[in-house]
Amino acid sequence: MNDLIEIRWHGRGGQGAKTASLLLADAAFNTGKYIQGFPEYGPERMGAPITAYNRISNSPIRIHSNIYEPDYVAVVDDTLLESVDVTSGLKEDGAIIINTTRDSEYLKSVLKGYKGNIYTIDARKISMQTLGKYFPNTPMLAAVVKVSNIIPEEEFLADMEGSFKHKFAKKPELITGNVEALKLALNEVIKL
Amino acid sequence: MSIRERLSGNEASAIAMKQINPDVVAAFPITPSTEIPQYFSTFVSNGTVDTEFVAVESEHSAMSACIGAEAAGARAMTATSSNGLSLMWEMIYIASSTRLPIVMSLVNRAVSGPLNIHNDHSDAMGVRDAGWIMLFSENNQEAYDNLIMAHRIAEHKDVLLPLMVCQDGFITSHSIENIELLEDEKVKEFVGKYTPEHYLLNRDEPIAVGPMDLQAYLFEHKFAQAQAMRNAKKVILDVAADFEKMTGRKYSFFEEYKLDDAELVLVCMNSTAGTSKVVVDELRERGIKAGLLKIRVYRPFPAEEIAKALSNAKAIAVLDKADSLNAVGGALFSDVTSAMFVNNINIPTVNYIYGIGGRDTTTKDIHSVYSDLQEIVNTNKVNNPYRYLGVRGNN
Numbered sequence: 001m002n003d004l005i006e007i008r009w010h011g012r013g014g015q016g017a018k019t020a021s022l023l024l025a026d027a028a029f030n031t032g033k034y035i036q037g038f039p040e041y042g043p044e045r046m047g048a049p050i051t052a053y054n055r056i057s058n059s060p061i062r063i064h065s066n067i068y069e070p071d072y073v074a075v076v077d078d079t080l081l082e083s084v085d086v087t088s089g090l091k092e093d094g095a096i097i098i099n100t101t102r103d104s105e106y107l108k109s110v111l112k113g114y115k116g117n118i119y120t121i122d123a124r125k126i127s128m129q130t131l132g133k134y135f136p137n138t139p140m141l142a143a144v145v146k147v148s149n150i151i152p153e154e155e156f157l158a159d160m161e162g163s164f165k166h167k168f169a170k171k172p173e174l175i176t177g178n179v180e181a182l183k184l185a186l187n188e189v190i191k192l
Numbered sequence: 193m194s195i196r197e198r199l200s201g202n203e204a205s206a207i208a209m210k211q212i213n214p215d216v217v218a219a220f221p222i223t224p225s226t227e228i229p230q231y232f233s234t235f236v237s238n239g240t241v242d243t244e245f246v247a248v249e250s251e252h253s254a255m256s257a258c259i260g261a262e263a264a265g266a267r268a269m270t271a272t273s274s275n276g277l278s279l280m281w282e283m284i285y286i287a288s289s290t291r292l293p294i295v296m297s298l299v300n301r302a303v304s305g306p307l308n309i310h311n312d313h314s315d316a317m318g319v320r321d322a323g324w325i326m327l328f329s330e331n332n333q334e335a336y337d338n339l340i341m342a343h344r345i346a347e348h349k350d351v352l353l354p355l356m357v358c359q360d361g362f363i364t365s366h367s368i369e370n371i372e373l374l375e376d377e378k379v380k381e382f383v384g385k386y387t388p389e390h391y392l393l394n395r396d397e398p399i400a401v402g403p404m405d406l407q408a409y410l411f412e413h414k415f416a417q418a419q420a421m422r423n424a425k426k427v428i429l430d431v432a433a434d435f436e437k438m439t440g441r442k443y444s445f446f447e448e449y450k451l452d453d454a455e456l457v458l459v460c461m462n463s464t465a466g467t468s469k470v471v472v473d474e475l476r477e478r479g480i481k482a483g484l485l486k487i488r489v490y491r492p493f494p495a496e497e498i499a500k501a502l503s504n505a506k507a508i509a510v511l512d513k514a515d516s517l518n519a520v521g522g523a524l525f526s527d528v529t530s531a532m533f534v535n536n537i538n539i540p541t542v543n544y545i546y547g548i549g550g551r552d553t554t555t556k557d558i559h560s561v562y563s564d565l566q567e568i569v570n571t572n573k574v575n576n577p578y579r580y581l582g583v584r585g586n587n
Contacts, residue, residue, distance in 0.1 A: 025368050029198045038367035041224075041310070060370070062466035064331070064363050065554045 005150060006067045007054040010086050011076035014046040016137030020076070021052035023141050023163070024150075028056045030159045031151050036061050049084055056150055070094065074144050076123075076136050078102055087114040097143050097189065099123040099136050104192045118192040119147050121185060130181040131174070138178050142185035153186055194372040194439065201364035204332040204371055205271065205297045205357070206231035208339035210241055211379035214295075215266035215386075218246035218257035222276035223309045224361035225299035229271055251276040255283035255294075262292035263401040265391030267343065270294070273361055274301035277315045281322075287354045288323030289417060290402050293346030294354040296324075297339065300462065300513075301361040302549045310550020311361040313461070313513040316490075317523050323417055325355040325424055326491040328461040330447075333371050334488075335359040337441060340374065343383050344431045350423040360463040362550065374439065382438060421492045428489055445494035447486040448501055450476060454483025456565040457502060459528055460511035461487045464546070464553050471558040482562050487524070495531035502532060507565040508541040511581070515545045521578045540574045546581035557582050 011017025018039040025037030036055040053067045071094040075086050078100035087096060095117040107118060123139035145156050161179050168174040206228050219229035236245040248254045254270050261268040272280065277298060287294050302308040303315050316326060325345060329335040338357040346355040359365060390399055405413060432443040450472050451457065458468055465486035475482040485501055502508055512522025525543035544561060547553045561581065568574055580586055
């Protein structure tokens, strides 16, 4: 991989975009990487647009600013596509990963001619199927790992299972559901 | 063996406090430092530390409680930001002039108003003359390391001054990054036990703390305080040397990054130093002799050492994350240029006020500063040394 990978997350307050960025930082850290995971704090409320960031590298990360030319963009909520310039600065040899069921014609029209790869995933369906509730961040996390190739899939799954066991020690029913959501998402992310 | 971890700057600071295990922590929550007392209070509840945690009703009381605890002979710590520090202001001076080595974690944030919760250095700059030792930290690692070194400096018998460890609010306080932690026993051994010479709870030596101090003595006491601040310089270096022996991590008054042969030099503090290192590397690849001087110890101000380190530059930019609103320039700029003047160094130097209220400072911004320095060298002319970096509406 390149020495420094930069990822920008777009979501709405309460959907877990910040948590997804922290989980990705954790997973990459556990494979020996240098990481940064940070949200852009604003006057956020439930439902308001929020941004979070990741830097992942094989060497120490010294830069401390937001990310303006990301390698990857993850959009957790497709209703943001018309109001937020999600492809701003996104590298053309990078990719955007969107949680959506909208068709490619619509997506291409709202992405303002973005020339890089566009991936979609139905995180709602996966989340409802595996967890019975709408938590888009777990499937989105797996989709970003799949597309960006930052962490080998097997290592990622094993590591996340360990994290879930720790995190949900008192709610074991969530462990299998979340692992299942990751596995489904790794297979169901589609390139347009 | 150090412990490889990933923590936010706030988590790192709370863990340093846990390992230090002070006698008293008194704090009132304020963004973005809230998490420090929050995490620390869980260590208290879990019995991980045996600290007396005082959940006060205001920052004025937080500092007052720290003063009371230190005067009694205990080791006391607190954390705050911005207007929290403003509310402490009266007691900040009492802590230092009463020579109580309280340690504070200051997570830098703009002082209102209008209301802004984001980072700049206006809180710290407001107390720069209050007699506290002030250390600045580029990232979570330095915030942690500076706290581990803090008590050894503050409590030294030649110093006895309170000390604050600064880091950038949100930018490092809320960013998860890699960090190397020390084992609990190593920290305990390094920090050592606090054994004050004079304290209120010593029944063999009844004393008064903070009584009237009028014309007959305050002048001499102020002189002793000033002497203590001068003494702190040697102690800071001695403690850093011991810390390096334990960790391999080297600290001094400031960090010189590719400064030896640098012609274009930037001076700044806290997280922007990291961003600037990236830019220095990019410029060096293009054959431009760029360098960085990152201030760690702002009080005492290492004037002579800074002047010497800057003496080979051709143009210098000093970045201030707070404006002094004096129509001349920021506080760090005044300190650096005065250090150069009294040490007979005359190099074109400009000031940039930057990053106010959390305005993001990018590599692009830092590149523009180095281009301006190149322009100064090329034309041998400085137009307006007092500048605002990237501000809108300055046409």
